[in-house]
Amino acid sequence: MRTLTVDAPWGLDAIKVAEAPDPSPGPGQVLVRMRAVSLNYRDLLMVQGMYARGATSGGAITPFSDGCGIIEAVGEGVTRVKLGDRVATMFFQRWISGPPNLDKLSSSLGSPIPGAGRELAVFSQEGVSKVPDFLSDHQVSTLPCAGLTAWRALFEDGDLQPGEMVVLQGTGGVSIFGLQFAHAAGLRTLITSSSDEKLARAKTMGADHLVNYRQTPEWSGPVREATGGVGADMIIEVGGGGTMEQSIRAIRIGGHIAIIGVVAGLGSGFNPAVLIGNSAKLQGLSVGSRDMFEAMCRAIELHRIQPVVDKVFPWTQVKDAFAAMQGGEHFGKIVLEF
Incomplete structure (x- = not known):
């Protein structure tokens, strides 16, 4: 072979x-x-x-x-x-x-x-x-990494309810799975990208709010606007240090930031006092178990997610x-x- x-x-x-x-x-x-x-x-x-x-x-x-x-x-x-x-x-x-x-x-x-x-x-x-x-x-x-990572973030760790807001960074594998799963579960979504073409494609898949982060680098502002000033219930953080500051500014009191990648680089440190002040959770996440995978596959089959x-x-x-x-x-x- x-x-x-x-x-x-x-x-x-x-x-x-x-x-x-x-x-x-x-x-x-x-x-x-x-x-x-x-x-x-x-x-x-x-x-x-x-x-x-x-x-x-x-x-x-x-x-x-x-x-x-x-x-x-x-x-x-x-x-x-x-x-x-x-x-x-x-x-x-x-x-x-x-x-x-x-x-x-x-x-x-x-x-x-x-x-x-x-x-x-x-x-x-x-x-x-x-x-x-x-x-x-x-x-x-x-499915084994990107799909399962998004699934675990939203439904194993996030405990989200229909109507709540999820922020998805970029249009890579985890974020697009997150968009598909969130849409099927009745969650509201905001997705970011540097490409208007990719954002338009995400819109056809059910994204509720779109932000071009090259045009709007302070994208926490549109997140606050979309939530009436409250902030997002959950952010799937794929950028790492390069985007963490905006995620912390965009999360609601008691919200959940799932760190799953560092594609934007290690970046600089952040002030942990902000998290203390709004009781937000910051959790590292590395894929998931076989039981989680099989639960995800049942949902994919039920909703015919492609x-x-x-x-x-x-x-x-x-x-x-x-x-x-x-x-x-x-x-x-x-x-x-x-």
Whole structure:
């Protein structure tokens, strides 16, 4: 089989397509022929050597956490799935249910566990899940990280009610999933982007308020205006330090800011006294459990939600796909197909 591999000195030019022996499943394991993988910002950091576990692993890694594939063989004792089932790979292979802990969060694909960027891959039967039949392979591959992150933020941690306001930063994978889930749940949404074209597209998907942050860098103002001065009930914070100040200004008293990314950079520090003054919650969020994933899939099936795949590349053109991500060309997700 062929597999993607990347090693020091890291970077896009260090990504190689290598030959490797075909793997076979052991007890409790399944062999999956990969059909598609989707890109996350974490993957870009990882191949650049900027992701802590990848950069310090001391050897080559197989990237990508999010994949869709078909089960080709099963090991002894496998009962969760069977031959021919179409499955998604779970981002955290050992986070099945309950709250996170060190062991669960140490089982992420790509690093430290070899990822889904290969033609054939062996996973624990506990680390895969069956998926809605009506979705394409490309769409399924977008669910394990971006989809689940948005789902957990809104419904596992956010405890939002219909009519409440969610702010979504940008039009990448997590934010577009957040828009789709929020719209289906009857939440009000405000989405930001540097592109009027992308904002117009978000409007067709149900976004209630649109803000071009290049034209209006102080976007907390429009959030306050849209909420009658109260502020947003929840903000899905993907920018990190580069956008945190505006998020803190935009959140309501007792509101919830879910930090899921740092795509706008580390930025500068912020004054924690502001959070004390308005009793807002600031929570880091890293994907979710398999139980959360399966609850999300039930909702996707019920509402017939179609994940947005914007660009598709052959998996061997992975460098071009990452270049598209770096250029911010996408709306929703970028996918590699096998």
